[in-house]
Amino acid sequence: MSAHVLEEQETPVLWLHNVSADLAGRRVLDDVTFAVQPGEFTALIGTNGAGKTTLLRVILGLQPTSSGIVELAGERRGRRSVGYVPQKVLLDPDMPLRARDVVALGMDGHRLGIPLSPRAGRLRRDRVEAALASVDAIDFADARVGTLSGGEQQRVLIAHALIGEPELLLLDEPLANLDLRSQHEVVALLARVAEERRVAVVMSAHDMNPLLPVMHRIVYLAGGRAVSGTTDEVVRSEVLSALYGHHVDVLRVHGRILVVAGGEDEPVRPDGEEPGSVESGIVSVP
Amino acid sequence: MFSSFMVNTWVAASIVAVVGGVVGFFVVLRSSAFVAHAIPHGAFSGAAGAALLGLNTVFGLGVFALAGALGISALGRKGRHDVATALGLVVMLGTGSLFLSWSAVYAPQIYALLFGEVLGVSRAELWPIAGLAVICLVAIALVYRPLMLNSIAPELGEVRGVRDRLIETAFLLVVALATSMTVPVVGALLMFSLMVAPAGAARSLSDRPSAAIAWSIAIALVTVWAGIALSYALNWPLGFFVGTLGAALYGLGRLVGTRRRRLVLPTA
Ligand SMILES: Nc1ncnc2c1ncn2[C@@H]1O[C@H](COP(=O)(O)OP(=O)(O)OP(=O)(O)O)[C@@H](O)[C@H]1O
Ligand SMILES: [Mg+2]
Numbered sequence: 001m002s003a004h005v006l007e008e009q010e011t012p013v014l015w016l017h018n019v020s021a022d023l024a025g026r027r028v029l030d031d032v033t034f035a036v037q038p039g040e041f042t043a044l045i046g047t048n049g050a051g052k053t054t055l056l057r058v059i060l061g062l063q064p065t066s067s068g069i070v071e072l073a074g075e076r077r078g079r080r081s082v083g084y085v086p087q088k089v090l091l092d093p094d095m096p097l098r099a100r101d102v103v104a105l106g107m108d109g110h111r112l113g114i115p116l117s118p119r120a121g122r123l124r125r126d127r128v129e130a131a132l133a134s135v136d137a138i139d140f141a142d143a144r145v146g147t148l149s150g151g152e153q154q155r156v157l158i159a160h161a162l163i164g165e166p167e168l169l170l171l172d173e174p175l176a177n178l179d180l181r182s183q184h185e186v187v188a189l190l191a192r193v194a195e196e197r198r199v200a201v202v203m204s205a206h207d208m209n210p211l212l213p214v215m216h217r218i219v220y221l222a223g224g225r226a227v228s229g230t231t232d233e234v235v236r237s238e239v240l241s242a243l244y245g246h247h248v249d250v251l252r253v254h255g256r257i258l259v260v261a262g263g264e265d266e267p268v269r270p271d272g273e274e275p276g277s278v279e280s281g282i283v284s285v286p
Numbered sequence: 287m288f289s290s291f292m293v294n295t296w297v298a299a300s301i302v303a304v305v306g307g308v309v310g311f312f313v314v315l316r317s318s319a320f321v322a323h324a325i326p327h328g329a330f331s332g333a334a335g336a337a338l339l340g341l342n343t344v345f346g347l348g349v350f351a352l353a354g355a356l357g358i359s360a361l362g363r364k365g366r367h368d369v370a371t372a373l374g375l376v377v378m379l380g381t382g383s384l385f386l387s388w389s390a391v392y393a394p395q396i397y398a399l400l401f402g403e404v405l406g407v408s409r410a411e412l413w414p415i416a417g418l419a420v421i422c423l424v425a426i427a428l429v430y431r432p433l434m435l436n437s438i439a440p441e442l443g444e445v446r447g448v449r450d451r452l453i454e455t456a457f458l459l460v461v462a463l464a465t466s467m468t469v470p471v472v473g474a475l476l477m478f479s480l481m482v483a484p485a486g487a488a489r490s491l492s493d494r495p496s497a498a499i500a501w502s503i504a505i506a507l508v509t510v511w512a513g514i515a516l517s518y519a520l521n522w523p524l525g526f527f528v529g530t531l532g533a534a535l536y537g538l539g540r541l542v543g544t545r546r547r548r549l550v551l552p553t554a
Contacts, residue, residue: 094490110432
């Protein structure tokens, strides 16, 4: 993939070292290690329950770790500069709240009091306008946020996360429930943000294929364990078989990658199940 | 109906309407109408208990409202909220009915707490109402943005350091305060309708939060003013008018909101 970011000279924005986490007595993340450089696009890939959300919450400090170190560049400077778009944000269409109100709260939603100074108000409006423009959301800036389409809401939430000018942007399955065209638009938007603003983007997904053209690095999660590297380093039969603990095949078809459980030494089960459906979260049939 | 005796009533009712309109906006935004229902009603049993012990009923009301708010916040996280609140309410109402049965002498006073006695507010009663109203409004102004963020999506707040539990508890305490100040005037039943109906109507009338809050206050004021005037003229209970006017204005608001959106959408 684009080589410029993978030179290990810069200080990473995010660095996880042997991180483990337990939820309700179960090990959900097991010895996860990887680093993210500025401006790099990282795909966090795993099936349902692999630990993607938990990993992102660990990075945000919302989920305590059992062992290991999480280091954030912003934190070293005494300030957390991380933007986050959670997996499920249900925006009630009855809420009297415009897209631009949601974006503004990304800037100062943690502040106490009501801003009254007109000068500050103008500055605030300009920043919100710029953030909306950067995600092509000007057209629906004044619409009720709950009535927007899934793709439009996703862009508003990205603007909400970006307006604080983070060095690291975390997104939890932002492509879920989007049609192919919206998926494309969101991915292109995030790639542009990473490139132009030097924001490191880490986004989770269960299917890596929509991200293949833009991602620099993959963190592949299975059962709480992770391997990371470039797509070519990680998405190989030997590497993923070792991660899963059983044989998987990696097929490349028409520029798409399919990860399929059950190979030569583990034939398709006789109950007629398709090989692909065993790891149905990962496999995508074109 | 504008005699000096009635002036206190108009002032008290207006203060109550402003607080109900503002606090109600967030009650509706957070979909916690049920909590706004439970706290005033549960607090009523505190008043019943205080009456039984010969204490100030408003004091008993306040204590139970605060205890109820803290209890709901301690018991429930988002998902389990309804069940926790419902059980708390049932226990409190049950206790209230027991207290009532023991202290038949004070019953009329207790009924006033349920349905209000706005037509007899004294000057001395006005000051605590105004004081508590200021506290409620200042508290809301102080946490306005974190509360808004938390109401939209708690997780978006959490990453900015806005703790869900803290905001939820703070908000429930404000609801409890609003309850303690307003229930003795308009009664527990009316307080609930003042917190839910105007704010519910207001959110159909504007897409901007600040404008919706202004609408909510305006509708609450119209509701209580019209309620007092009609109640005075017809000598029917105020509760009837506040309840039905609230519901009617809510319906009207929804209707206007639908028409407004139909006018706006095609051009958007
Ligand atoms: N609060 C919790 N208590 C106990 N276990 C939990 C909790 N949250 C998640 N888990 C478990 O941790 C594991 C990882 O969950 P996580 O939500 O991180 O997965 P995910 O990769 O985000 O899945 P999905 O694709 O479905 O969002 C799952 O097995 C889940 O059951
Ligand atoms: Mg998840």
